[in-house]
Amino acid sequence: MDRAPIQEVEQRLRVLHPDARYELDFETPFHLLVATILAARCTDERVNKVTKTLFAKYPDPQSMADAQLEDLEEDVRPTGSYKTKAKAIQGAARELLVRFGGQVPQTMAEMTTLPGVARKTANVVLNMAFGIPSGIIVDTHVARVGQRMGLTRHDKAERIEEDLMRALPKDDWTHFGPAMVLLGRYVCKARAPQCAECPMDDICPKRPV
DNA sequence: CTCCCGATAT
DNA sequence: ATATCAGGAG
Numbered sequence: 613m614d615r616a617p618i619q620e621v622e623q624r625l626r627v628l629h630p631d632a633r634y635e636l637d638f639e640t641p642f643h644l645l646v647a648t649i650l651a652a653r654c655t656d657e658r659v660n661k662v663t664k665t666l667f668a669k670y671p672d673p674q675s676m677a678d679a680q681l682e683d684l685e686e687d688v689r690p691t692g693s694y695k696t697k698a699k700a701i702q703g704a705a706r707e708l709l710v711r712f713g714g715q716v717p718q719t720m721a722e723m724t725t726l727p728g729v730a731r732k733t734a735n736v737v738l739n740m741a742f743g744i745p746s747g748i749i750v751d752t753h754v755a756r757v758g759q760r761m762g763l764t765r766h767d768k769a770e771r772i773e774e775d776l777m778r779a780l781p782k783d784d785w786t787h788f789g790p791a792m793v794l795l796g797r798y799v800c801k802a803r804a805p806q807c808a809e810c811p812m813d814d815i816c817p818k819r820p821v
Numbered sequence: 822c823t824c825c826c827g828a829t830a831t
Numbered sequence: 832a833t834a835t836c837a838g839g840a841g
Contacts, residue, residue, distance in 0.1 A: 653825085
């Protein structure tokens with residue numbers, strides 16, 4: 613077997629993680645947008661620690677737009693790339709105010725005009741905050757697991773997403789991403805994949821990635 | 822392709 | 832001590 617049957621993978625993921633959600637804490641679409649921008653090359657766990665205090669200080673686009681950039685930088689520092697990220701979340705907050713009436717836009721085209729937002733971030737917000745099947749979340753976990761299981765032979769997120777979207781009915785898109793993240797984070801781990809305990813073991817070609 | 826940066830696993 | 836992890840912009 614050189615590739616796992618993706619429908620079967622999704623079926624099993626449904627059983628294992630029926631309510632799979634992205635693990636970023638948020639109360640509003642704006643919070644999820646900010647949290648996801650901060651999640652670039654950073655674990656969700658660390659983002660949640662940072663956003664807890666961040667959202668207490670800056671709960672909405674207006675307060676974040678008005679913040680001192682230096683304060684923002686200090687607040688998001690533990691997530692890495694803090695200067696870039698502080699600028700991105702403040703820039704995004706200002707764009708929301710100026711162009712979208714203070715609301716997070718609900719289309720891929722609009723979302724990806726925001727600083728710090730490409731397809732992965734846009735998909736997280738559109739899928740999780742609005743329930744819009746804009747695409748499939750492809751983060752490092754989905755990419756790695758997808759490659760190991762032979763669900764794609766590409767290594768760029770956008771191409772991987774295309775392969776997955778082509779192979780899966782739209783109804784499965786929003787579930788598949790977060791469920792694959794869980795599989796990747798706890799079983800099909802980057803460093804030491806736990807194949808012996810993997811529910812996909814019998815259908816996985818185990819490609820080296 | 823390089824740069825942005827910090828935390829944890831080994 | 833050092834490798835590895837985690838997306839987007841320019």
